Each structure stands twice: as structure tokens, then as C-alpha cells.
Amino acid sequence: MNFLHIQCSRYARLRCAFVLILLLITGCVSPAPADMGRDPEAADMTDDHAEEDPAHADRLSELAALNLAAGELLQVVASTNIIADVVAQVGGERIDLFTLIPVGADPHSFEPAPRDLLALNEAHAIFINGLGLEEQIESIIDSLEGAGVVVSVNTGVETTEFDGAQSYDEEEEHQEGIHDEDAHDAGDDKHSHGGADPHTWFSIHAVEQWVDQIEHILSALDPANADIYATNAAAYLVELEALAEELEAIVAELPAEKRKLVTDHDSFGYFAAVYGFEVVGAVVPSVSTLASPSAGELARLQDQIEEEGVAAIFVGTTVTPDIVQQLATDAGVRVVILFTGSLSAEHGPAASYVDFMRYNMTAIVNALKE
Amino acid sequence: MPWLELLTEPLAYAFMTRSLLAAAMVGIIGPLLGSYLILRGMTFLGEALSHIVLPGVVLAYLLGWPLAVGALAVGVLAAIGVNALSNRSQIREDTAIGVILAGSFALGIAMISTVRSYAVDLSHILFGNILGVSISDLWLTFGLSLLVMLTVALFYKEFLVLAFDPDLAVVLRLPESFLRYLLSILIAVTIVTSLQTVGVALVLAMLVTPAAVAQLLTRRLPTMMLVAVGIGIFSNVSGLYISYYMNVASGPAMVLVATAIFGLVFLAAPGRGILWQRRPGRTATLPDPAAKAE
Numbered sequence: 001m002n003f004l005h006i007q008c009s010r011y012a013r014l015r016c017a018f019v020l021i022l023l024l025i026t027g028c029v030s031p032a033p034a035d036m037g038r039d040p041e042a043a044d045m046t047d048d049h050a051e052e053d054p055a056h057a058d059r060l061s062e063l064a065a066l067n068l069a070a071g072e073l074l075q076v077v078a079s080t081n082i083i084a085d086v087v088a089q090v091g092g093e094r095i096d097l098f099t100l101i102p103v104g105a106d107p108h109s110f111e112p113a114p115r116d117l118l119a120l121n122e123a124h125a126i127f128i129n130g131l132g133l134e135e136q137i138e139s140i141i142d143s144l145e146g147a148g149v150v151v152s153v154n155t156g157v158e159t160t161e162f163d164g165a166q167s168y169d170e171e172e173e174h175q176e177g178i179h180d181e182d183a184h185d186a187g188d189d190k191h192s193h194g195g196a197d198p199h200t201w202f203s204i205h206a207v208e209q210w211v212d213q214i215e216h217i218l219s220a221l222d223p224a225n226a227d228i229y230a231t232n233a234a235a236y237l238v239e240l241e242a243l244a245e246e247l248e249a250i251v252a253e254l255p256a257e258k259r260k261l262v263t264d265h266d267s268f269g270y271f272a273a274v275y276g277f278e279v280v281g282a283v284v285p286s287v288s289t290l291a292s293p294s295a296g297e298l299a300r301l302q303d304q305i306e307e308e309g310v311a312a313i314f315v316g317t318t319v320t321p322d323i324v325q326q327l328a329t330d331a332g333v334r335v336v337i338l339f340t341g342s343l344s345a346e347h348g349p350a351a352s353y354v355d356f357m358r359y360n361m362t363a364i365v366n367a368l369k370e
Numbered sequence: 371m372p373w374l375e376l377l378t379e380p381l382a383y384a385f386m387t388r389s390l391l392a393a394a395m396v397g398i399i400g401p402l403l404g405s406y407l408i409l410r411g412m413t414f415l416g417e418a419l420s421h422i423v424l425p426g427v428v429l430a431y432l433l434g435w436p437l438a439v440g441a442l443a444v445g446v447l448a449a450i451g452v453n454a455l456s457n458r459s460q461i462r463e464d465t466a467i468g469v470i471l472a473g474s475f476a477l478g479i480a481m482i483s484t485v486r487s488y489a490v491d492l493s494h495i496l497f498g499n500i501l502g503v504s505i506s507d508l509w510l511t512f513g514l515s516l517l518v519m520l521t522v523a524l525f526y527k528e529f530l531v532l533a534f535d536p537d538l539a540v541v542l543r544l545p546e547s548f549l550r551y552l553l554s555i556l557i558a559v560t561i562v563t564s565l566q567t568v569g570v571a572l573v574l575a576m577l578v579t580p581a582a583v584a585q586l587l588t589r590r591l592p593t594m595m596l597v598a599v600g601i602g603i604f605s606n607v608s609g610l611y612i613s614y615y616m617n618v619a620s621g622p623a624m625v626l627v628a629t630a631i632f633g634l635v636f637l638a639a640p641g642r643g644i645l646w647q648r649r650p651g652r653t654a655t656l657p658d659p660a661a662k663a664e
Contacts, residue, residue: 292621295614298501299383322502323385330384 063149063220066124074222075148077123079134080107081343082201083153083210085353087127089236090214094225098123100137106316107341111136121146125217130154131198133341151217153210159196160269199340202271204244207353211236243354247361251275254365260308261364262301262333264315264324267340275361280304283313283324298327305331312367316340336367380614385501392503392567393606393624395515400576401584401598402522403560405591406553408581409533413574414464415452415554418471419561420573422448424478432481438510438566445558448474453551500567500610500620507566514563518556529553530591575625576602583632586639601631 068074073096078084084099091097098119101110107129112120120126121144128134128141130152141150200206215233219226251259259277261268265284272279281301284293293301305313305327312334315324328335338360339350350356380386407416423441430440448470455466503511522529531539532549539546557577564573584598609624616623638645 292499292619293501294617294623295380295386295389295501295610295620296617298385299380299614302383302385322504322507323499324502326385326388326502326504 063217065223066221068222068224074218074225075119075122075124076218077119077126077148079126079128079137080341082341082353082356083127083129085343086153086207086210086236087214089239090211090229090233091218092228092232094222094228095218101134101342103345104342107133108135110134112140117144120144120148123148124221126150127153127214127217129198129200131159131196131200133198149217149221151213153213154198154200154206155213157200157206157209159198159200160273161196197266197269199267200270201353202268202357203274204240204247204357205274206270208237208240211240239354243357247275247357250358250361250365254368258311258368260310260368262305262310262313264313264340267316268314271360280308280310283327293323298323302327302331305333310368311370312336314338314364314367316342334367336363338363376615377611380611385503386610386614388503388505388508389500389610389620390607392500392508392511393610394603395511396564396567396576397580397602397604397606398599399515399518399560400564400573401580401602402595403518403553403557404577404581404602405584405595405598406529406533407557407577408585409591410553412463412557413578415449415467416557416561416577417574418452418467419445419448419558420565420570422471422474423558423562423565424475425481426478428478428481438562441562441565442559444474445562446555449554449558450551453547453554457547457550499569500624503567511563511567514559518560518563521552521556525549525552533591569621572621572625575628576606579625579628579632580605583628583635586635601628605631 066074073094074091075098076087076091076095077098077100078087079100081099081101081103084097087095088097100112100116100119101107117140120141123146126141126144126148128137128150130138131154132138134141144150201210211233215229218229222229256276259275260280261272261277262280263282266279266282268277268279271277281304283298283301304310310333313324313328313331314336316338324335339356340360343352343356344350344359350359381390404416407413423445426440426442426444427437428440429444430437433440451470452463452466455461455469456463461469528539528544528549531542531544532546532553536546539549560577561573564576580601581594581598583601584594584596588594588597605628606624609627610620612618612627613620613623618626636644
């Protein structure tokens with residue numbers, strides 16, 4: 001009987017899904033205005049070089065204050081729930097926040113449903129990670145009919161290029177290279193085929209820049225509450241500083257020679273750079289979870305794990321390929337589950353960004369300490 | 371000796387051994403069933419079934435069953451449905467397949483959207499990766515392959531008649547509709563088995579390509595099946611070695627080898643290849659309409 005009950009509610013949800021799909025189809029058919037008050041080049045704002053783009057700086061300072069009615073909240077959409085948590089810390093009670101990608105979903109493969117499009121179209125501000133993280137969302141955001149401003153929280157954040165597992169050994173080189181447009185254009189192909197690593201939230205420093213960015217946008221759109229946003233942001237920055245110190249203390253327990261990471265996909269580049277880890281390899285050697293490895297790559301990774309004595313493979317909750325489980329069994333190492341692209345559910349161990357970082361660091365140090 | 375080492379080196383890795391075994395088994399049953407499939411002109415059923423199973427995968431996930439069980443159940447149901455629809459009414463078989471494919475796939479996507487946070491895991495079976503085959507997957511593949519091979523052995527002649535001349539099957543009083551259902555079900559089983567190992571995009575290549583090559587090279591069904599199975603095993607196994615040595619994702623490597631073989635044979639098959647027919651020295655041996663007219 002219980003089973004039947006589950007079935008019924010499933011069917012109800014299915015019916016709902018069908019109606020929504022019909023909505024989506026009709027939405028697609030109606031012609032999309034080319035650029036409803038939004039610069040088609042708005043994609044620039046998701047670019048990591050945007051800091052140096054004078055046009056971009058103008059656009060941000062041009063952000064006109066909205067005419068919000070008394071008591072009307074700023075409508076804000078955040079793509080990942082990590083961004084949503086940071087936005088919530090700054091916006092507090094003054095914003096109405098909608099999170100696009102649900103808990104546990106993989107931002108690389110998440111595709112929005114019609115209700116998400118409604119929220120996106122009604123939003124005053126849309127915060128995305130950018131840098132290609134939301135692979136299935138960005139084209140939809142580009143074609144929105146709403147007038148909301150789309151902001152990559154990583155605007156101005158220094159990124160590293162992804163270039164296979166070895167890239168993080170050449171950290172400095174990459175960081176210099178990143179702003180060197182000419183070198184890229186000249187076909188510096190060693191660095192050009194990867195693109196920027198989007199997993200910036202593994203650097204607390206980057207998230208501190210997110211906070212400034214978010215405060216700036218919210219204050220520009222809603223100047224009446226600018227003081228509140230500033231106070232919230234300042235308080236959260238203090239919290240992030242404390243977190244940074246706490247993580248340094250945890251990682252100090254792990255001797256440098258044991259700081260070696262094998263992950264499911266290349267998501268720990270920034271983490272490795274900040275805390276002195278070596279990224280030995282990734283099962284899916286791509287910043288995307290949607291790629292697949294060759295047999296040769298997998299064999300070399302197994303060799304490396306055995307040679308370097310790495311004790312564990314770290315996988316995200318959002319990606320669970322059989323390949324990881326099989327590789328770990330063959331190499332005789334543990335699979336440790338981390339939170340990578342998503343926070344945990346509300347009462348889980350990583351329900352906020354601060355808990356997320358603390359949980360991951362503790363899990364990594366504990367797994368590698370033995 | 372270096373050749374031998376090239377072949378044995380990957381076997382040092384347990385995952386390569388498992389993958390090679392799975393690849394070989396899929397390389398046997400795919401072309402075996404595929405031979406009937408292309409003789410009967412049913413390749414569209416193969417293509418469709420590989421997508422039709424989606425709602426079964428989702429449902430199995432929701433109920434906590436192994437995903438392959440759901441895929442198998444829906445695949446078999448769809449195979450029966452296609453036959454039932456095209457049997458009793460004026461609907462042609464390809465039309466029935468199209469209707470069921472569209473509805474089933476839409477149902478699967480609608481269901482995924484209700485459990486959207488797990489969409490990745492569910493799509494994973496559709497994009498199965500042969501490098502991630504576990505021991506239990508291997509046993510399942512082995513069991514299902516054995517089932518398929520035994521059934522083909524038992525009903526070999528009946529399927530043969532059905533494939534070449536359905537009307538003769540009626541004359542011979544063979545249980546024609548039972549055999550059609552059985553063949554469709556076997557195809558569904560084969561597809562689900564291959565789905566887990568090579569993924570949805572590549573299943574069709576296992577069924578169609580080796581059998582298509584064999585059709586170009588042989589004239590009798592038994593030899594066609596043998597050649598198809600040989601090509602299936604060869605392209606899957608050598609594809610995995612290529613994936614090992616040349617850093618290409620495994621599934622595509624396997625399919626590309628089969629496709630290359632097809633291309634070569636299509637161009638150069640003795641007597642029937644394009645190049646063969648155009649060679650000036652050979653024209654004399656072929657029936658020449660101009661010569662007859664004289």
C-alpha cells in the first residue's frame with residue numbers, strides 16, 4: 001500500500017512535469033527578442049578578463065537603481081547553491097533568493113525546468129559562476145527575455161587554466177599567462193585548449209571577491225539597503241577569514257609529502273594551489289564531469305596511485321561513475337566522498353559554504369593522514 | 371615478442387581484463403542478433419530500443435532496483451508492444467516503433483525532471499562506460515549473453531526462415547508471431563546488455579556494423595553470422611587496445627574500428643566492393659549489358 005502511495009504521488013508529479021514541458025515548448029515557440037535591454041555582449045561579464053575590460057567596468061557603474069515599491073524585495077537568482085549561500089549571506093532578509101541548481105545536482109549537466117525559466121525571467125539580478133561551469137545553462141541565460149543583470153561572481157577573480165592534471169604544477173606560470181592575451185592569441189597552445197578552471201570556490205580568497213562583487217551589485221540595484229548589504233558583507237568576510245585560519249590549522253596536521261589528491265574530475269585545482277597539494281590525477285581528466293577517459297589514461301592513473309602511495313580517491317556527491325569504484329578496488333584504495341559542486345541538504349554536514357569547506361578539508365586530511 | 375608484449379601489457383590491469391571480456395561478449399551477441407536484424411530490415415527497432423529503455427532506468431532507480439532490470443523490463447515490453455501494434459492493425463512496424471520510441475523517451479525525460487538532482491546517475495546507464503565494468507556487471511553480461519546464444523541456437527532455423535521469407539514461415543506453419551516476439555525480445559536483451567558496457571550511442575554499432583560487413587562478404591546466414599561475430603570481437607578488442615595506447619575514449623574507439631572495417635570492405639570487397647566493380651581488368655567477368663545487346 002505504501003508502494004501504491006508512492007506511485008500516486010509520482011504520477012501527480014509526472015502530470016505536473018508534462019504541463020511544465022508544454023509550457024516550455026510554448027515558451028520556445030514565442031519569438032525571443034534579440035536584445036531586450038541587455039547587451040548581447042553581456043557574456044563578457046562572465047569572462048575572467050572582465051576586470052580589465054573598460055566597457056565592463058562602465059556597465060557595472062551604469063547599473064541603474066531599480067524602482068522597488070515599499071517592501072518589495074530584490075528578486076535574485078543564483079545558479080549553484082554555493083553561490084546562493086554566499087548571496088544569502090550578503091543579501092540577508094532584503095532579497096528574495098531563488099537557487100537554480102538543486103542540492104546534489106551536478107552543475108555541469110543540470111538543465112533548467114520551466115519554473116526555473118520563470119524565476120530567471122523575473123529576476124533583477126542573476127549570479128552565475130560562469131567560466132563554463134553551468135554548461136547547459138549559459139545558452140539559456142543568454143536568451144532570456146527578462147531585464148535582469150547577469151553577473152558572474154568570478155568577474156575579476158584570478159583563474160588558472162586547465163591543461164590536464166599537470167597544470168597545477170605550473171601554477172605561477174599559468175597565473176602570469178592568464179592575463180597575457182597576446183600569448184593566447186599567438187597560439188600558446190599548451191595553455192589554450194583547456195580554458196579557465198571554473199571551480200574557484202575551493203579558494204576562500206576567490207569567494208571573498210565574490211562577496212565584494214555581490215555586495216556591489218546588490219547595492220547598485222537597491223541603494224536603499226546598501227548599508228545593510230555592506231554590514232552583512234563585512235560580517236561574512238570576517239567569518240571567511242576565520243574559516244581560512246581554521247583550514248590552515250587542519251591542513252597543518254598533514255605532512256607535505258602526503259598532500260596528494262586523486263579526484264573524479266579536475267575540480268580541486270584551486271584547493272591544491274592554496275594548500276600545497278599535488279594533484280596526482282583525475283579519473284575523468286577534464287574540468288567537466290561530462291567527459292570520459294581512455295583506457296591508457298586510466299591505466300597510467302592506476303600506476304600513479306600505486307607508485308605515489310595515494311591513500312584515497314576523492315569523489316563528489318554529484319558524480320559517481322562506476323569507473324571510480326572499480327579503479328579504487330583495483331588499486332586497493334578508499335573512495336572518500338566529498339562535496340564538490342553542491343552543498344549538502346539543509347541539515348547535512350555541509351549545508352553552508354563554511355561547513356562545506358570545513359567538511360572537505362577534514363575529510364581529505366583524515367583520509368590521507370593514515 | 372614485442373608484439374606479444376603489446377598485447378599482454380594492458381592485461382596487467384584488472385580493469386582492462388574485465389573490459390576486454392565484456393567487449394568480447396558484446397562483440398559476440400551484438401553481431402549474432404544483428405545478422406537477423408539487418409536481414410529483416412529491423413535496424414530501426416535496434417536504434418529505437420536503445421532509447422526506449424530510458425523510463426525503465428528511471429523507474430528502477432526510483433524503486434531502488436538495479437537499473438539494468440528496469441531497462442530490460444521496458445525493453446521487452448516495448449518489443450512486445452511494437453509487435454502487437456503492427457500485428458493487429460494497419461500500422462506498419464516502423465510507424466509503431468516511432469510512436470513507442472517518442473512516447474517512451476518523453477516519459478523517461480519527464481520522469482528524470484521529477485528527480486532532477488539525480489539526473490546524472492540516471493543518464494549514466496545510457497552513457498555506460500566499458501572501463502567501469504564491475505565483476506557483477508560482467509557476470510550479468512555473461513549470463514544474458516549465454517541466454518541469447520542458447521536461444522539463437524535453439525531457434526536458428528526458424529529465425530532463418532523468418533528473416534528471409536516470412537510468408538514461407540506461415541506456409542511451414544511455424545509459430546510466426548511467437549518467433550517475431552522472441553526475436554524482438556532477444557534484441558531487447560542484447561541491447562540492454564550492451565547498453566551497460568558501451569552506452570546508448572554505441573549500441574547500434576554493435577548490432578548493425580559487423581553484420582553489415584558480413585553481409586557484404588558472405589552469401590549464407592551461418593557464415594554471415596560467423597564473420598559478423600569475428601568482426602565484432604576484433605573491432606571491440608582492438609578498439610580497447612587503441613584506447614589504451616592512443617588515448618581515445620574506449621567506446622568510440624571500438625565503434626570506429628568497426629566503421630573503418632565497413633568502409634574498407636564496402637570499397638574493396640571481392641566481387642561486390644565499389645573498387646572491385648570499377649576495376650577495368652575485372653569488367654570482363656561481370657555481366658556486361660552492352661555485350662549482351664550485341
